[in-house]
Amino acid sequence: MSEREVQERPLPRPTRISAPFWRGAAEGKLLLQRCRRCGLFIYYPRPFCPRCLAEELEWHEASGRGRVYTYTVVRRAATPAFAAMVPYVLAIVELEEGPRLVTNIVGCRPEEVRVEMPVRATFERLSDEVGLVLFRPDGMETDSADPEGQQ
Amino acid sequence: MDLRGRAAICGVGEVGPFREASDRTAVELMLEAGRLAMVDAGLEPAEVDGLLVAPLLVGAPVTLPSMLAEYLGLSPTYADIVDLGGATAAGMVWRAAAAVAAGAARAVLCLTGEAVDPESFYTRGVRWPGLPLPEFERPYGPMGANSGYAMIAMRHGYEYGTTDRQRAKVAVDQRQNACANPRALFYGRPITVDDVLESPVIVDPLHLLEIVMPCSGAIAFVVARPEVAREGLHPPVYLLGFGEKVTHSMPSHAPNLTTSAVAYTARRAFEMAGVEPQDIDLVSVYDCYTITVIVTLEDAGFCPKGRGGPFVEEHDLTYRGDFPVNTHGGQLSYGQPGLAGGASHVLEAVYQLRGEAGERQVRDCQLAFVQGNGGIMSEQVSLILGVEP
Ligand SMILES: [Zn+2]
Numbered sequence: 001m002s003e004r005e006v007q008e009r010p011l012p013r014p015t016r017i018s019a020p021f022w023r024g025a026a027e028g029k030l031l032l033q034r035c036r037r038c039g040l041f042i043y044y045p046r047p048f049c050p051r052c053l054a055e056e057l058e059w060h061e062a063s064g065r066g067r068v069y070t071y072t073v074v075r076r077a078a079t080p081a082f083a084a085m086v087p088y089v090l091a092i093v094e095l096e097e098g099p100r101l102v103t104n105i106v107g108c109r110p111e112e113v114r115v116e117m118p119v120r121a122t123f124e125r126l127s128d129e130v131g132l133v134l135f136r137p138d139g140m141e142t143d144s145a146d147p148e149g150q151q
Numbered sequence: 152m153d154l155r156g157r158a159a160i161c162g163v164g165e166v167g168p169f170r171e172a173s174d175r176t177a178v179e180l181m182l183e184a185g186r187l188a189m190v191d192a193g194l195e196p197a198e199v200d201g202l203l204v205a206p207l208l209v210g211a212p213v214t215l216p217s218m219l220a221e222y223l224g225l226s227p228t229y230a231d232i233v234d235l236g237g238a239t240a241a242g243m244v245w246r247a248a249a250a251v252a253a254g255a256a257r258a259v260l261c262l263t264g265e266a267v268d269p270e271s272f273y274t275r276g277v278r279w280p281g282l283p284l285p286e287f288e289r290p291y292g293p294m295g296a297n298s299g300y301a302m303i304a305m306r307h308g309y310e311y312g313t314t315d316r317q318r319a320k321v322a323v324d325q326r327q328n329a330c331a332n333p334r335a336l337f338y339g340r341p342i343t344v345d346d347v348l349e350s351p352v353i354v355d356p357l358h359l360l361e362i363v364m365p366c367s368g369a370i371a372f373v374v375a376r377p378e379v380a381r382e383g384l385h386p387p388v389y390l391l392g393f394g395e396k397v398t399h400s401m402p403s404h405a406p407n408l409t410t411s412a413v414a415y416t417a418r419r420a421f422e423m424a425g426v427e428p429q430d431i432d433l434v435s436v437y438d439c440y441t442i443t444v445i446v447t448l449e450d451a452g453f454c455p456k457g458r459g460g461p462f463v464e465e466h467d468l469t470y471r472g473d474f475p476v477n478t479h480g481g482q483l484s485y486g487q488p489g490l491a492g493g494a495s496h497v498l499e500a501v502y503q504l505r506g507e508a509g510e511r512q513v514r515d516c517q518l519a520f521v522q523g524n525g526g527i528m529s530e531q532v533s534l535i536l537g538v539e540p
Contacts, residue, residue, distance in 0.1 A: 010289040015281060044287045070309070070408060072301035073355040078294040090291055090298050090354075092403045100403040102288045110355075115309040132290055 009081040012130055018045045020059055025131030030121045032097055034060040043099035064121035065138060066095040073110040089113050093135050107136030155423055156540030158248035159387035160372050161258075161380035162192025163501050167368025168336055168486035172266035175367070177207050177489070178219070181264035184369035184491075185223055192373040193384040194258055196224035199373065201250055201259030203243045205490040206234050208265055219262060229256040235397070236525020237437050239263060240370070240494035241532035244521075245393035247374035257376050264369025265489020288401055294354055296439060297362060299402040299527035301354035304442040307409045308356065310457065315356060317460035318441035319347035321476075322360050322483055324468035325438065329480025331470060331511035336366055336486035361441040361483075368488030370498050377540060388504045391426070391518075392535035394419030402527040412531040413450035413522060420520075420533035421452070428452045431535075432516045433503045434474070435496040437524035438481040447522050448476075451533065470511040478503060478511045493523045500536050 014022045021044070024031035033042040037054035041062075048055045071091035077083040089105040091113070105113050106122065118138035125131045164187025166180050181204075189199060202225055204216045212218070216230040229250045235242040240263050247259035293299065307313045326342045329335035342360060350359040380387035394416030399405045421427060428451065436447045445459035453474075454462035466474040479485050479499040482492045500519035502508045508516075521534040 009292075010285065012286050012290050015286070018286060044283045070302040070306035072298050072305055072357075073352075074292060074294050074298060075351075075355070076294070076353055078292060078298075082292040085292065088292060090293055090302070092302060092408075102291050102293065102401065102403045104291050115306060 011126060014129060017047055019129070021045045022130045023128075024059070025123050025133050026125050026128055027131070028123045030062040030064050030133055031059045032062045032095070032099060033057040041097040041099055043095075043101055062121075063096050066093045066119055066135065068105065068113060068115055068117045068119055069094040069100055070115055071105060071113050091135070093119055101133070104134050105136065106134050112137070153423055154245060154248045154252055154393060155391050155425070156377065156389050157252040158374050159377055159380035159389045159540070160244070160497070160501050160536070161375050161383040161385065161387050162188040162190070162194065162373035163498055164188035164191060164371040165334065165498060166264070166370075168334065168366045168488045169368055170336060170366055172367035175266055177264050177266040177369075180266060180367065180369035181262045181371065182219065182222055184264055184371035185219070185260055185262050188260060188371035188373050191384065192258070192375070193382070194373065199225055199258045199260050200227050201229040201247060201256030202227040203247055203259060203261045204232050205239045205243075205263040206232055208489045223260070225260070227256065229259065235523070235530040235532065237439060237490065237493040238523030238525040238530040238532040239490045240497050241521055241523025241534050242395060242530070244374060244390060244497060244534055245395070245532070248390045251374060251376050258379050259374045260371060261374065262369070262371045263489070263491040263494040265491060266367045267365045267489065284401055288403070296527060297354045297357065300440040300442055301357045302402060303408050303446065303528065304356050304440070307442060307446065310409055311460065313445060313460035315348055315358070316344055317464050318361055318445065319344045319358070320463050321438070321441040321444045321468065322347050324463075324472070325477050325481040326484045327469045328478045328511060329484030331509075332479050332485065335480040335484050336364065337480065337484040357440060357442070363439045363482045363487040363492070366486035366488050368486065368491055370488070370491040370494035372494070372497060372501065385507070386505050386538060388501045388536050388538065389540045390534065391537045392420035392422070392424030394533045395531065397530045399529050400526060405528065408528070409446065410456065411446055411450050411528040413447050413533065416531045416533035417451035417520070417522070420535045424535035424537070426518060426535060428520070431518050431520045432475070433478065433500060433513050433519040434476045435500045435519055436477065436522035437493055437496060438477055438483050439487065439492075439524070441483070443524060443528070444476065444481070446528065447524065451520065451522065470508070470513055475513045478508065478513060493525075496521050496523065497534070504536060504538050
């Protein structure tokens, strides 16, 4: 692996399958696939339903609400790219719709995060094509989508 | 397939572990362990007709089995690569036994090993195009397996009240075991619960001394037909039961982060072997982190679900204790030489069942439970090994 990949934050590289998800996040929307045949909500994006194998999937804008299934506070950066963020909260959020995803909790101090805490999606726009899906404690003011400004 | 008593481990080879590989390559270490295992089995290359190889964490070339077979002087009638992370070695044992039972081979050499490159620890695999891990997890800064197991420990604490002190006890008892194993990286360096709790928190709630140390080394073993094993130089160690299950890759996709597939694999293994958890003399289970041992003991049925914390506090897990666990020190104190780390649990079970564990020998050791675990409790393999078929 190159020096550059270690130094820079590894950003999503959208594929033919995942591009709508990342573009949605850039536009402030959390998009999940939903199977038209069996109704399953699917994350991460796939070409077919992992429960019934149907290819008929549609994009569905999720509520953005969920709760912290579990989390940790990263105190030593995995790679130099994350050194400036330390300490940061890495979490698994369970969405209202069912799927769980790996994300960061922003908008509060790491000590304030709790298991089962209600959270709401917030977005970090990186380009027209890519945004990161982050979460903040639910019920707080959400006028800013800039996680850097909240820490 | 019921493999009870259909094959036995009849040779083992151990190289290292070493903190540094110096100028030795992973392949060189694996080949040396393979040579030692064949010598230990009393077999020459012409008598070994099966080969299973672990991939190298730094990236294995394709056709690795044929390259290593050629080097070792083997012409196997059964050759494959087994890629189950930390469950690879345990997965090799039953695959080799199945090959033997099916008549595909008489004696199968299984190779694991690594020359560690600490620089690549958190970043290997970054280039996998089209796979979900780099795309949907890495942008958020996971810390390799550390953060995955930290999140298991956090949720386990929330659901069951498991404490830092309880997890620390696992590291302390295993370190005491390592102090009776001269090969262990942390031989001669006992620790206390306070030492663990005073070591820096790396990923909440895990402390430095609850986290495995990557190192270099290699472990190999030979699994053979019982009649081949009985002609060997050591008492055969029979495979009596196994179970395997793969539930997820990323921790976000685990069906349940605090109850693992061990609940399934151990039940399968115990049923096949016709024994119960209380019959086991030695527990040799994957320990990349302290929490891994606690979840595994619960799910394997050694204690009720959620009681793993109090259980490890109430029992002496050392080789002299009432419930010996990871008597070689476990990976936490022996070291984790790549995928050979998971082979260390198989190796220790063999030493103990043969009665060759020296100072740390568990008295009258007849039955061992071995667990291999890959990824973030993703790949699970249970084995029951014993001295009688
Ligand atoms: Zn479906």
